[in-house]
Amino acid sequence: KKISTEKKFYKLSINSNQTIPKIQPISISFSEPFHLSIEECKLLCFKDDTAALSVPVRIVQNEENPLIYNLIATLLDGKKYRLLINPLKPTFYGNILLSDTVDFFTLQTEDYGTLTLHYHLIASEGESYLFELLDEKGKAIYSWSDNQSNTKKIENLLPGKFTIRCINDANKNGKWDNGFYFLKLNPEKVYYYPQLFQVRSNWDLEISWNVSSN
DSSP, X not given: OOOOOOBOOEEESSOTTEEEOTTOOEEEEESSOXXXXXXXXXXXXXXXXXXXXXXXXXXXXXXXXTTEEEEEOOOOTTOXXXXXXXXXXXXXXXXXXXXXXXXXXXXXXXXOEEEEEEEEOOOOTTOOEEEXXXXXXXXXXXXXXXXXXXXXXXXXXXXXXXXXXXXXOTTOSSSOOOOBGGGTBOOOOEEEOSSOEEEOTTOEEEEEEEGGGO
16 A cells, blocks of 8 residues: 655644643644554643653543544643654555644633622522523533522633523533423523623632522
8 A cells, every 4th residue: 555755634723832721622633534542642841941741641532523632631820831743653544644743831820810600599499500601702611500599619711701691400401401392391491690791810700690580
């Protein structure tokens, strides 16, 4: 079988010298089938300009798209990292992959904001409520369940505008259901915090919400 000349055939989810949150997922997307092993992927954390320590990495293949591999590692704030990709074998189609090295940085602790939410919830016995923190575009970036009034502290938030959605999770499946007409099941009731709020760097925002009154 003829082996082609070396090409990259994959793309990293981060760019060289990019600064990312420590919780941001890092992934590698291949353009053709390839089995990525732990021996072909190494992550270093720099203590200073020269000294670096190896960081344990776990490789998880995406269930929905087997061409994508997620790199699971515990990153620290305010550090420089180096990701080394060194494919040791050809792809399924016989193509040789180039090695790649990407240096990136993580945000400092003071770059994040914190939200402390005090919420008042009147729940009947057996009820469960799903809370979701939504960004300005309506994307859920954090969620939790509760069945009583409480206080929730959410740390390591990137600065931006947010709001909160609360769903009466009647069937306790962790998502909103729009009902079923033929079974006479109504859509699950949804409450929204009445406005957007701003989370700023190095700041603890504290808000209160009477959920049932909205």
